[in-house]
Amino acid sequence: MAASTERETDMGSVNAGVSARRAVSSAPPLALRILAECPVSKARACDLTLPHCTVNTPVFMPVGTQGTMKGITSDQLEDLGCQICLGNTYHLGMRPGPEIMEKAKGLHNFMNWKNNLLTDSGGFQMVSLVALSEVTEEGVRFQSPYDGKEILLSPEQSIAIQNSLGSDIMMQLDDVVSSTITGPRVEEAMKRSIRWLDRCIAANKNPDRQNLFAIIQGGLNAELRKACLEEMTKREVPGFAIGGLSGGEAKDDFWKMVTLSTDYLPRAKPRYLMGVGYAVELVVCVALGCDMFDCVFPTRTARFGSALVPWGSLQLKKKQFAKDFQPIDPDCHCPTCKRHSRAYIHALFKCDTAAMHHVTIHNIAYQLSLMRAVRASILEARFPEFVRTFMRRMYPSRETYPNWAVEALATVNITLD
Numbered sequence: 001m002a003a004s005t006e007r008e009t010d011m012g013s014v015n016a017g018v019s020a021r022r023a024v025s026s027a028p029p030l031a032l033r034i035l036a037e038c039p040v041s042k043a044r045a046c047d048l049t050l051p052h053c054t055v056n057t058p059v060f061m062p063v064g065t066q067g068t069m070k071g072i073t074s075d076q077l078e079d080l081g082c083q084i085c086l087g088n089t090y091h092l093g094m095r096p097g098p099e100i101m102e103k104a105k106g107l108h109n110f111m112n113w114k115n116n117l118l119t120d121s122g123g124f125q126m127v128s129l130v131a132l133s134e135v136t137e138e139g140v141r142f143q144s145p146y147d148g149k150e151i152l153l154s155p156e157q158s159i160a161i162q163n164s165l166g167s168d169i170m171m172q173l174d175d176v177v178s179s180t181i182t183g184p185r186v187e188e189a190m191k192r193s194i195r196w197l198d199r200c201i202a203a204n205k206n207p208d209r210q211n212l213f214a215i216i217q218g219g220l221n222a223e224l225r226k227a228c229l230e231e232m233t234k235r236e237v238p239g240f241a242i243g244g245l246s247g248g249e250a251k252d253d254f255w256k257m258v259t260l261s262t263d264y265l266p267r268a269k270p271r272y273l274m275g276v277g278y279a280v281e282l283v284v285c286v287a288l289g290c291d292m293f294d295c296v297f298p299t300r301t302a303r304f305g306s307a308l309v310p311w312g313s314l315q316l317k318k319k320q321f322a323k324d325f326q327p328i329d330p331d332c333h334c335p336t337c338k339r340h341s342r343a344y345i346h347a348l349f350k351c352d353t354a355a356m357h358h359v360t361i362h363n364i365a366y367q368l369s370l371m372r373a374v375r376a377s378i379l380e381a382r383f384p385e386f387v388r389t390f391m392r393r394m395y396p397s398r399e400t401y402p403n404w405a406v407e408a409l410a411t412v413n414i415t416l417d
Helices: 073-078 089-092 097-101 107-111 154-167 186-205 222-232 250-265 279-287 297-302 335-339 342-348 354-379 383-394 403-411
Strands: 007-009 031-037 044-049 054-057 059-061 082-089 117-118 133-135 140-143 149-151 169-171 211-216 238-240 270-273 292-295 306-309 312-315
Touching: 031 097, 031 354, 054 059, 059 082, 059 354, 082 211, 089 149, 089 154, 097 107, 097 154, 097 211, 107 117, 107 250, 117 154, 133 403, 149 154, 169 270, 186 211, 186 222, 211 222, 222 250, 238 250, 250 270, 250 403, 279 297, 279 354, 279 383, 279 403, 297 306, 335 354, 342 354, 354 383
Parallel strands: 059 292, 082 117, 117 169, 169 211, 211 238, 238 270, 270 292
Antiparallel strands: 007 031, 031 044, 044 054, 133 140, 140 149, 306 312
């Protein structure tokens, strides 16, 4: 069928007349093979080949801030079928630090992880640790939350740390502002992010082994987003991220910036929507054309006793589960659901941190399974119906669907029952 015609794109090709500011390497270690595109929406299924393995997209990437997922081992994560996860450049750069990483021959060896790694740039800490940071053209000056020392994170230093980590995908250092901020600071941050991208490209010592992604900024201003997209897509980088969203802005503003970005991003390169992890957001943003996602949500909410299920979530600390001997989700095949009941996990939350471990495994399994189901529906040319079935199961009635999701899906020709 036409939707599943295989199209292979060589990510290393360099167009004639490229800007002199583009990277000198003509063969980044990444290839994107588009397997199917939904004939109705902008959803697509791809194989993203990276140095350690091929990633099937759309993909959700669990976040391991300091070289581990909290409450789960690397072996367990691999057993769940995870092909790529995240590490945090800021925190890993603070401790154990680049020297230890180089002695370990990279983060893969340090954490005993055989699959791919993506490292963020450290830029998000401009927002999350704003009280400790100051931004100048040189970089971001931090006060370390560990020992109080002042540290400068420049584009060059961010890339140097990521080179020592050896991640398969590195993120540029960008000037990050809260998504709720308006005014001249948003334009300043967008333009600085473009300048910093050029510095990051120049600083990358391993373009033959590590892929550097640009990050589109511009806040909630459509014209600034377009200006950033126009400039950054002139650079010959292996992939692009949509940044500066999912930070408390209205969902109506969120989805409009997402779909605007995917309209202008190159079809032949991966599109990574940063910081998105709620199930509904994942499904809708796949429809809007995104390939990759990450978020701490599934692991963080597990530590509070919240188990993700196709109809929402179960708050397992509540008394109603004390005598409930069903698995979290009877249709789930994760190790937790195979072995333990809701009642058992409820009891554990009163006395043992193993409860968090069991729910973390389930929640990651849920996210990965959801994305595999999304991918299968695209490959089989039934994605719009998958979306309708997903929404019917997630919400008790059509009247309770989030308006933003209904409107966003309608713009890509998916109408809900």
